[in-house]
Each structure stands twice: as C-alpha cells, then as structure tokens.
Amino acid sequence: MISYFKMVLLLLVFCSFGFTTNVQDTCTVRNKAFKADEEVKMKVFYSTLGVYVGAGEAVFSSSLERFNGKPVYHFVGVGSTYSFFDNFFKVRDKYESYVDTTSLLPYKFVRNVDEGGYKKYDNVTFNHSSKTAVSTNGVYPVSNCIQDVVSMIYYARNIDFSKYKLNDKIPFDMFLDDEIFHMYIRYMGKEVIKTRFGKFNAIKIKPLLLKGTIFEGGEKMTAWLSDDPNHVLLRAESPIAVGSIKVDMMSYKNLRHPLSSLIKTR
Numbered sequence: 615m616i617s618y619f620k621m622v623l624l625l626l627v628f629c630s631f632g633f634t635t636n637v638q639d640t641c642t643v644r645n646k647a648f649k650a651d652e653e654v655k656m657k658v659f660y661s662t663l664g665v666y667v668g669a670g671e672a673v674f675s676s677s678l679e680r681f682n683g684k685p686v687y688h689f690v691g692v693g694s695t696y697s698f699f700d701n702f703f704k705v706r707d708k709y710e711s712y713v714d715t716t717s718l719l720p721y722k723f724v725r726n727v728d729e730g731g732y733k734k735y736d737n738v739t740f741n742h743s744s745k746t747a748v749s750t751n752g753v754y755p756v757s758n759c760i761q762d763v764v765s766m767i768y769y770a771r772n773i774d775f776s777k778y779k780l781n782d783k784i785p786f787d788m789f790l791d792d793e794i795f796h797m798y799i800r801y802m803g804k805e806v807i808k809t810r811f812g813k814f815n816a817i818k819i820k821p822l823l824l825k826g827t828i829f830e831g832g833e834k835m836t837a838w839l840s841d842d843p844n845h846v847l848l849r850a851e852s853p854i855a856v857g858s859i860k861v862d863m864m865s866y867k868n869l870r871h872p873l874s875s876l877i878k879t880r
Contacts, residue, residue: 643718646870647771647845650678650687653867654846657810662857670695670705671864676768681712681721688712689764703730711764718769723762723789738762738789747789757787757794771845775801775817797821806877807838809849810862813877815841816848840875848875 653675659666672693679688691709710724725736738749740760747754761769766788778784778801785798802818816838835852839845846869850861866873 643769643772645715645718645768645772647843648676648768649868649870650676651868652676652870654863655865656847657862657864659860659862660857661860666860668696669699674764674767678715679712684721685715686712686721687715687718687768689768691764705729709764711762713765713768718765718772719759720762720765723764736791740789747792749792751792754789754792754794756789760787760789760794763788763790773845775839775845802836804841805838807849809838811848811864811876812879814838814848815875815877817841817845840873842873842875843871844869844873844875846873 653673656672656674657668658670658672660669661667670693672691674689674691676690677688679686681688689711691707693705693707693709695703695705705728707727707729708725710722711720712722713720719742720740722740723736723738725734727734736750738747740747740756740762742760745756745758745760747756747760766786770786780801780803782801783798784801785796788795788797799819799821802820805816805818807814807816807818817840819837819839821835821837835850837850838848840848846863846866847861848863852859
C-alpha cells in the first residue's frame with residue numbers, strides 16, 4: 615500500500631511549480647497569493663475498477679509566527695485516511711515548514727509520519743548562505759533557492775503563469791528524503807473544468823514524474839489550478855502502480871483573493 619497524504623503533497627507540489635532557473639527571479643518572489651490564516655482541505659479518491667472511493671483527507675494551513683527571532687510563515691499539512699480505510703492502510707501524517715516572510719525560503723522542515731505502521735521523523739534545517747541542509751541523517755549540499763516539499767507549495771503559488779507559452783517546460787529543484795530532485799512541469803494552457811466543488815476556469819499542467827513505487831514515469835499526471843491570483847489546486851489525476859487517484863479541493867477558508875475562477879457551485 616501507499617501513503618495517500620504523501621500523494622497529496624506530491625500532487626500539490628508538482629501541480630504548483632512554475633518558475634525559471636534564474637536565481638534572482640526564484641529567490642525574490644513576493645507573496646501575493648495567500649494570507650497567514652488560510653486553510654485548504656483536499657480529498658483523496660482511489661480507484662481500481664473505474665469507480666472512485668474517498669480514501670482520506672489532507673488539510674493545509676498557514677499562520678504567522680516567529681522563528682529564531684525572525685517573522686515566519688508556519689505551514690502545516692495534516693493528512694489521514696478515513697476510519698474504514700484504516701483497515702487497509704492507516705495514515706496519520708504531519709508535515710511542517712517555517713519560511714521567511716520576505717523571500718519565502720524555508721528555515722526548517724519537519725516530517726512526522728505514521729503510514730501503515732511505518733513511522734518516520736525528519737527534521738531539516740536550511741542554511742541558504744552556505745547552501746546546505748542539515749537533516750536527521752547528516753549535512754547535504756543543496757542548490758540555490760532550494761525548497762522543501764511544503765514550502766514549495768506556497769512559494770510556487772505566486773508565479774505568473776501568463777509568462778509561459780503552451781508546452782513550455784518549467785524546471786524546479788526540491789529537497790526531500792535527503793535528496794535534490796530536478797523536475798519540470800509542462801504548461802498546457804487553460805480550460806474549464808468541473809469538480810466536486812464546482813465549475814472553474816483553470817490552468818492546466820502536466821508534471822514530469824520519476825518512475826517509482828507510486829507513480830509511473832513520464833507526463834501521465836494532469837492537474838488544474840484556479841485561474842485567479844490564488845492559484846489553488848482544484849484537481850489532479852494520475853495512474854499509480856495499482857489503480858488511479860484523484861485529488862479534489864473540497865473547502866477553503868480565508869483565501870487572500872476572491873475565488874474568481876469559480877463559475878458556479880456544484
């Protein structure tokens with residue numbers, strides 16, 4: 615079995631990226647997309663026979679705090695499977711990131727997971743001046759403007775997709791499991807999509823995925839973001855090793871901007 619919350623995180627990250635490799639551009643992004651008290655709830659659906667069944671939920675929230683005397687956004691992602699699905703694979707995960715309010719670069723990343731009896735705790739501190747990440751397992755060199763899996767969700771929501779053309783490839787770097795992942799997404803233009811929440815004007819993208827135990831390799835995942843200044847993930851779909859998954863936004867609180875991409879409710 616697999617961690618459904620980890621799939622949500624990966625989907626959110628892969629579906630949110632949209633930046634160039636120019637250091638000045640990537641390190642000076644100004645937050646215009648979210649507020650400190652935002653909350654977004656996602657629902658994960660799983661299918662093996664063409665019928666999607668709700669498997670779990672993930673809630674992402676942000677708050678304004680202080681870390682080592684500096685103002686930071688504290689991002690928290692909490693995920694769990696539903697009680698009936700616990701019999702197959704129980705997930706109780708929590709991911710946290712503390713990021714600079716000006717640069718949106720992470721200072722600290724914490725992962726505390728319990729997935730089907732497998733437990734893991736990670737605590738990563740980033741030093742951007744020395745380009746290193748100190749994790750539970752050691753010290754690792756990292757690239758410019760490196761992000762963790764949670765901070766990147768919020769960092770990338772501030773990207774102006776109007777700068778890209780159809781089929782453009784947009785690269786990014788992310789630090790996860792003591793490794794740097796070099797990935798990209800392909801911008802697929804805009805379209806109208808109908809979700810369980812409602813009907814939206816959306817930005818469509820396809821991320822490159824590394825072949826592994828969960829996802830097939832290549833550009834087989836499709837995702838849609840709200841075509842408004844919030845850039846909230848609306849839906850993502852992908853085949854996996856056994857069956858397929860779908861992730862839908864189900865509710866939100868305190869978005870910075872009106873959800874103007876919404877055409878009508880469900």
